[in-house]
Amino acid sequence: MMTANWSYPTAIKFGVGCIKELAEHCKAIGMQKPLLVTDRGLASMPITQNALDILQSAGLGRALFAEVDPNPNDKNLAAGLAAYKEGGHDGIVAFGGGSGLDLGKTIAFMAGQTRPVWDFEDIGDWWTRANPEAIAPIVAVPTTAGTGSEVGRATVITHSESHTKKVIFHPKILPSVVICDPELTVGMPKVITAGTGMDAFIHCLEAYCTPFYHPMGEGIALEGMRLAYQNLPRAYQDGNDLTARAQMMSAAAMGAVAFQKGLGAVHALSHPVGALYNTHHGMTNAVVLPAVLRFNRPAIEDKINRLAAYLGISGGFDGFYGAMQNLRESVGVPDKLAALGVDNSRISELASMAVVDPTAGGNPVPLTQESAQQLYLECI
Numbered sequence: 001m002m003t004a005n006w007s008y009p010t011a012i013k014f015g016v017g018c019i020k021e022l023a024e025h026c027k028a029i030g031m032q033k034p035l036l037v038t039d040r041g042l043a044s045m046p047i048t049q050n051a052l053d054i055l056q057s058a059g060l061g062r063a064l065f066a067e068v069d070p071n072p073n074d075k076n077l078a079a080g081l082a083a084y085k086e087g088g089h090d091g092i093v094a095f096g097g098g099s100g101l102d103l104g105k106t107i108a109f110m111a112g113q114t115r116p117v118w119d120f121e122d123i124g125d126w127w128t129r130a131n132p133e134a135i136a137p138i139v140a141v142p143t144t145a146g147t148g149s150e151v152g153r154a155t156v157i158t159h160s161e162s163h164t165k166k167v168i169f170h171p172k173i174l175p176s177v178v179i180c181d182p183e184l185t186v187g188m189p190k191v192i193t194a195g196t197g198m199d200a201f202i203h204c205l206e207a208y209c210t211p212f213y214h215p216m217g218e219g220i221a222l223e224g225m226r227l228a229y230q231n232l233p234r235a236y237q238d239g240n241d242l243t244a245r246a247q248m249m250s251a252a253a254m255g256a257v258a259f260q261k262g263l264g265a266v267h268a269l270s271h272p273v274g275a276l277y278n279t280h281h282g283m284t285n286a287v288v289l290p291a292v293l294r295f296n297r298p299a300i301e302d303k304i305n306r307l308a309a310y311l312g313i314s315g316g317f318d319g320f321y322g323a324m325q326n327l328r329e330s331v332g333v334p335d336k337l338a339a340l341g342v343d344n345s346r347i348s349e350l351a352s353m354a355v356v357d358p359t360a361g362g363n364p365v366p367l368t369q370e371s372a373q374q375l376y377l378e379c380i
């Protein structure tokens with residue numbers, strides 16, 4: 001009999017304008033002096049200043065930590081923990097795309113731990129070493145529609161010495177409340193809309209294709225793909241289309257709920273590229289997608305036939321493959337990683353990192369050093 005471990009406990013407040021409820025949700029989970037964590041780029045934008053205004057006018061102070069790099073790392077974490085402790089804070093508002101959300105969540109997680117963060121890497125049950133009582137409360141506010149980190153129990157932190165991306169896991173890194181306000185995503189530049197939206201789609205696709213038993217996850221993944229497939233080109237064409245933005249925000253959260261089931265080679269190949277070349281995560285995924293689909297075809301053809309039918313795409317696997325090429329093209333995804341600044345000088349190093357990435361184990365066809373190397377050759 002199959003065994004499984006399913007978990008869907010996040011409260012999500014969803015709707016245009018619901019950011020105005022930020023302070024009341026912070027108070028409801030006991031915060032009096034939250035620290036808002038976001039990345040440098042977002043720090044000065046009106047959406048961030050507005051969130052700080054909302055906290056301030058509710059008497060919760062106005063505290064911002066924004067030393068967060070894209071693909072945030074352990075140095076950002078150390079600085080954030082220092083700011084959290086020096087400021088005497090009692091909770092985190094994790095605000096941003098995956099970078100701000102992940103760093104904010106990790107600060108809340110690490111605020112009261114005594115072990116180093118790498119002791120909580122998502123390998124086996126290392127997370128049981130953490131003291132769950134010491135995790136600070138988190139309200140998450142996504143400003144991109146991609147990673148779904150707002151509903152996830154993991155964060156991705158780059159190990160700055162080894163330049164590797166580590167997945168940190170604990171069931172209680174999960175935010176207590178998520179505020180999904182599609183209006184916050186309106187100002188995303190086109191390239192970020194495209195990259196994050198492709199990330200959301202690919203979370204659903206890899207979760208759907210991974211062979212583990214999780215029918216709930218598969219159902220969510222299917223509908224998430226339908227929403228992203230129909231709405232990403234619309235959100236890309238007209239960033240002010242709030243319906244398309246809202247559907248993308250749902251698809252992003254659905255992707256991260258679905259990938260409890262697992263991910264696969266797109267993420268396994270993309271993480272090392274992000275770590276060594278600092279490329280955008282979702283855009284990197286989108287570039288490597290077709291090569292991984294070709295590689296996985298023998299194991300996923302039946303599933304993709306079902307998926308194509310659900311999406312209203314004719315022609316089974318080939319039809320779906322063509323539709324993916326069209327989707328990528330419609331949102332300006334380049335064909336090769338070279339366009340993101342990646343060259344072929346470190347392919348064997350990249351491949352060694354890809355095969356040990358925690359997501360590699362979910363790929364329907366085993367990823368070996370040779371096959372990873374071949375896939376990189378096809379993508380660079």
Ligand SMILES: NC(=O)c1ccc[n+]([C@@H]2O[C@H](COP(=O)([O-])OP(=O)(O)OC[C@H]3O[C@@H](n4cnc5c(N)ncnc54)[C@H](O)[C@@H]3O)[C@@H](O)[C@H]2O)c1
Pocket residue numbers: 039040041042069070071072096097098099100102143144146147148149152154155156184185186187188189192195196199256281282
């Ligand atoms: N925790 C998870 O489960 C998970 C899953 C996938 C990816 N990730 C991680 O998430 C990170 C990527 O996150 P991302 O794709 O959301 O990108 P990001 O958070 O790095 O943001 C990309 C850029 O977009 C800008 N931006 C964000 N929101 C904006 C808005 N509303 N208007 C204008 N500009 C905006 C940011 O300032 C930044 O410059 C990576 O580190 C990746 O590894 C985590």
Ligand SMILES: [Fe+2]
Pocket residue numbers: 147199203267281282285
């Ligand atoms: Fe991702």
